[in-house]
Amino acid sequence: MKKRIPLIIIFCVGTLFVLAIFLPFPPFPAMEGEVSVWFDILKGFAFVLGGGNLIRVTADKIRKGHPDRFYLWVTLVGFFGMLGVGLFQLGGPIASGGDFTTEGLWFRRIYDGIFAPCMAAIFSTLAFFVSSAAYRAFRAKNREATVLLIAAFVILLGRTPLGNSLTAWLPDSLSFLKIPWLFEKILMYPNTAGQRAILIGIALGIVSNSLRLILGVERSYLGGEHS
């Protein structure tokens, strides 16, 4: 009973949404949009679980005397501080629709001073990781790696003015050896071929995985078959 009802729900809901796209009369065309809104509402409810978990796990560690106690406190203070600032709307009201761009809002100040800089800084460390990965991974160790290396090298060259001038002296009859030409063609042909095959494969994987879920063949997220 505890196991069967969820499976029946998945089957009905899943089948409904597969068929909905073929049924052009109300309520079907509007259904996906409506249920997407439900999904967001459910995510809102789930925050109670997630936020609760964050607080509990952090507080537990503090209580047990974790060596990083000080930092765990920082997390808690940051969390409750931002939550208070947002819910009590310090510095002015947050407009409906969640627009918090009004001058003087504390929510906006914390966003601009801490949230956005941290987010952008972590993202930008990718520039460094991309370089160290290129140094390590682009080595002609075997045939596959060599193909990867050559494609990457041509594309990297094609993105610099240097690459363009390197082959500019070639006569027009050999234009297919020029870097800009190679750059564009590699992107448009073999790259597209690879991407397409991946996309087609993914689509098939999704069809089959969805079907396994709808039919109840795969159910580990509901706790497998063993209880």
Added chain:
Amino acid sequence: MAMWDLIVLWIGGVMTLMIFSFLYKDNPFYKFAEHLFVGISAAFWMVKAIQTTMIPNMWAAIWPKSVTAILHAAQHTEPNYVRLIPLGLGLLLLSRLIPRIAWLSRWAMAVLIGFTSGTYLVRYLQSDFIAQIRSTIIPLVVITPQGLDVIQSLLNCILVFGVLCALMYFFFSLEHRGVVGGISRVGIWVLMVAFGASFGYTVMARISLLIGRIDYLGQWLQSFWNIL
């Protein structure tokens, strides 16, 4: 620059440097920034969810009159009782907090998973299966008024055979041996070209991000200069 903008910029600059310090090695400054960011961002998204979803899409839909003070548009709307369904599902989800009835939360989860699988199934079939097959159907020979275009024909062949070989690589039923092995080997090369190209192409985006940050740190330094 207003006083507050300046303070925000200063804090932002310091936070940026704290994050960057991780590149040297893990250290107390990074730890501080990391833990602060986790706490603040978790609350940020929570507040956002309340303000952009829970109030306007659920509360205001079920009981518009109660929120006219913050949501002026709600004045003219009729209650939409369909939104009682997500409210009910949300309560089911929260049953996890009470161990004795926690299994009820699986019902809500089942609705979500059913929705995801149903919509994904047809959408990907349409946009990534059918549409990509359609785009790959091209003539293998290209003839221009000047005659046969050898290079373009070759490129078209690369595209078509590239897709075929790479698809062969994904076959689950066939071991990669013999002819199948040969074709899927070519398929791997096609995938490798795609990965190499994709990686090389992406470098630009990543550098752009760093340029943006360094530009920001430049402004930060300049703000000191202006004060002096």
Added chain:
Amino acid sequence: MSFFLSPLILNTPDYQYFALDKINLFVILILLVTAILFFILQARQGKRLSIRKIAGLEAVEEAVGRATEMGKSVLFVPGSRDLDDLQTIAGLSILGSVAKMTAQYEARLDVPVNRSLVMAAGQETVKEAYLAVGRPDLYKPEIVHYITDEQFGYVAALEGIMVRERPAACFYMGAFLAESLILAETGNSIGAIQIAGTAMPVQLPFFVAACDYTLIGEELFAAAAYLSQDRRMIGSLKGQDVGKVVAMSAIVIGSLLATLVVLSGSSFIDSLFQAFIRLFALNY
């Protein structure tokens, strides 16, 4: 306005009852579903179906074993998107298999997540996995714990966990965005065995470059079937291959027809080609 009531309010009875412009999609859908069902049923009747080896998945057990020997933890990241992405659900299914192994080997498992719904589903998955192999005593609810919904806040925390806890095996299975390379490079710097899987085409090159094994696209969705060795699940993979045959034949036939049109200029072949290609039109 309630959309459920709208058919009663609208008094235009002359609807179309089936989206005829999607008839081609419908036919292809039926074809694929039938193929997959056929193989699932065959498997259920006890027919032995085998599939090729997937190197990345063969290495999963070895990685968990190594972590156990070294007395270090196993880190599992189920992507950075919510339950409304099928990749996340696929990642959680893989988590189920990995959790069974960590329970058997008595290795420490750590699953930080960035969505509350994923946390809830992940806790169910891990708990049942520990129960299934008879080690409910080893299960702790904090194995799966929530960090923050913010993508980069989550990444910052993951980086911290990696350099401080130094897990010996890192699994990245699900939908990944820009964080893919940050995770993979940090994992590489601490010398962990890394196995990744995603259907985000953009992120695949980074995983391929920096991880030991990568499940490419479709392989992510096949992983749970492969690891569970459940016959019906493996049957569905066979059904997928029928889809590949359909795709490949369509491309071959279509391209040959297109070539014939160019070479012959015949209007008959052209109309044949147009009819064929219409099967793959977005609006039939």
Added chain:
Amino acid sequence: MNILKNLLFHLDRRIIYLAVALAVTIPLMLHFAVPLKPSPIVQSLFDAIEALPPESKVILSFDYGPSTLPENDPMAFAFARHLLTRNHKIYMMALWATGARNLDHTIEQVIEKEFPEKVHGVDYVKLGYKAGDEGLINTLFRDFKGMYTTDGHGTNINDIPMMKEITTLEDFDMILNVGSGRPGTKEWIQYAGDRGNIPIGGAVTAVEALLLYPYYPRQLKGLLGGLQGAAEYETALISKYPQFGKTGRQAQVYMGPQAVAHCVILLLVILGNVSYFLGRRRK
């Protein structure tokens, strides 16, 4: 020689990081712009916007966060300049919560400064962010005003002149997406373009761009990929409308450090291979 070999074999990743940091910082301080010729995929989007009749209704969706500002902002700026110069009506919205700030940024930096004569509500409207990701597109496709009951300032949607003729997404002449991930251009194609035959133009980070090539030109009018795409679009815009020669070069200035950093990475790849082959010979 031996010292050099040792350095190569044990190259600390921090030295790589330092090299990259310098490669970006120094050219940025020197401030040099790199003009680029528009590639066909960029030009075709420029031409598509040129070809729209005046007063066309165009959605400009800000689907990116602060993390990709340097790549995406110049694109949004260039679109805003182009659209307003051609007298089109811009409907500015965001599928990303963090996109709302960038939307304001474009209004403050470009529209209010360079087009003071344009009026909010008549020539452009700030609709702002709504939750729902791709589901929002889905909903807008059926009922635009049901979702956007007010604009970003809280004004009732029916009191805004340029919203009068809008009921669904299909009333728009073009959708331009400035994006850096999901939801983004792909979702606009899947949920709006493919369904309603609405022309879609994309302007995305370099990473995303690669994924979108397969959709061009059938499902996508054109595409700006990364900073380079933005710089190329700026070139196209400036050559047609020279008045933007001074203000409209954000992306071109960022292309200088790009070129140097790329050379450094190429050098690293070569060094990596040299060390690999030396290491193999040593064995």
